[in-house]
Amino acid sequence: MYSARLWSVRHARAFQRIYSFLEGYIQWLRPLVHAIGPRQAETAIRPIERVTKQFLFDCRMCGQCVLSSTGMACPMNCAKQMRNGPCGGVRPDGTCEVNPGVRCAWIEAINGGKRIASNTKGLASALPALPPLDHARTGESSWIKVINGSSTYDPIPRFSETEVVAHLPGRLESACQSGRFVVTVEVAPPDSADPDALIARAIRFKGLVDAINITDGAGGNCHMSSVAASAILAANGLTPVYQVACRDRNRIAIQGDILGAAALGVQNILCLTGDDVSQGDHPQAKPVFDLDAVSLLHIARGMCDRGQYASGRKLDRAPSLFIGATANPFVPPYKDRVLNLERKIDAGAQFIQTQFCFDVPMLEDFMREVRARGLHCRSRIIVGVGTLSSAKGLRWMVQHVPGIHVPESLLKRIGDAADQKAEAKRACIEIIQAIASIEGVAGVHVMGHKNEDVLEQIIIESGIRTLATPTIGAAS
DSSP, rough: OHHHHHHHEEEEEEHHHHHHHHHHHHHHHHHHHHHHHHHHHHHHHHHHHHHHHHHOOOOOOOSSOOOGGGOOOGGSTTOOOOSSSSOOOOTTTBOOOTTTTBBBBHHHHHHHHHHHHHHHHHHHHHHHHOOOOGGGGTTTTTHHHHHOOSSSOOOOOOOOOGGOOOOOHHHHHHHHHHHHHHHEHHHHHHHOHHHHHHHHHHHTTTTTTTTEOOEEESSGOOOOOHHHHHHHHHHHEEEEEOOOOOOOHHHHHHHHHHHHHHTTTEEEEEEOOOOOOOGGSOSSSSSOOOOOHHHHHHHHHHIIIIBTTTSSOOOOOOOEEEEEEEOTTTSSSSGHHHHHHHHHHTTTTTTEEEEOOOOOHHHHHHHHHHHHHHHHHSSEEEEEOOSSHHHHHHHHHHHHSSTOOHHHHHHHHHSSSSHHHHHHHHHHHHHHHHHSSSTTTTEEEETTTTTTHHHHHHHHHHHGGGGGGOOTTTTE
């Protein structure tokens, strides 16, 4: 099956031509379908469709076939069942974060899309933003829908600025709108029911940063819930960014948590697909992945701007949230990462926070394409930076944390230093100062697990709070 599916992607253009040719003729069967009845016709067609598509594409019969839009690579073969990928955990050799024995399904989708489109510009339109899976349609025939002239799915529409509801912006949103260099920091929730430990670690950043990210089971590890920890910070005069991962909750629970967070004073959320559970402290847990980051963004924007749930049911009062997403320019498919970023911005991401940047030239390549597409004018790009205490710690992170890339030259520099912790901090400061001058970068997101004292020093010693105020379109 796996070999056949790779072969199908390699011949995606031929399959697309065959599909386009047959589509014009298959609808001649419509009168016959109506004569014998749609249900009986589907009963007859479904087994043939299942065998054919399972052999050629490893199809799972989701009932919402998107093969013609995903380069003949079925996204159901993604271990996270992402409808909009790739995720940020793709391994350096292009294999799956969860199952390293196979290629990332979304890298195959991009490659197949290129073969169909023959150019990158065409690829952007060939890979539309896909809605979340309708599980009630699992097992249905997509061929019957084609015969009846109906669509197997409706793409997520591009977010329109005209939909934005007037509101009073919070601290982070105001900072992003001001054009000055933005600084955010990441704090992991505690393994405790006592909020004082969290407050003590976060309070040191009051007045020093524009917002504090609260992780949501990062790495598949269990901590205090992100929504509760964010509410605690908000109640104590701090500005949290509530990270929402799709791994652990379905769309019902996520929407309920978003409403609850807004009711408790949280004004910022960051939409993530989430890491797989296999690397965390509960590898036996069942991952959910009912949504991915793009579909979550669309749902969150709908709650805020249209005042409705994903089901279409109206809210009595809509939340007012500044909505962000993530990007990872440092893992495959490097040149095409900007396409996933563009889909997130099209879905309504107002700010972007990237994975750790340890390789400035790679970031510069990514930002050139970001500027070419004007994405830095539509969403604020905040670049992730950080440090660990030793080269050994960095190597461990590269090996065990999906999506981390650290150049060998930097690992050697830190490893050869007499004081590795000081050298790692110095390198982080140099990286901050280098990326602050890159056109389109709006700020930095400083990370380091339970290393708040060093993060505070880095923010101060780097001088980023004394940088000249950037202009929109330059360092905005």
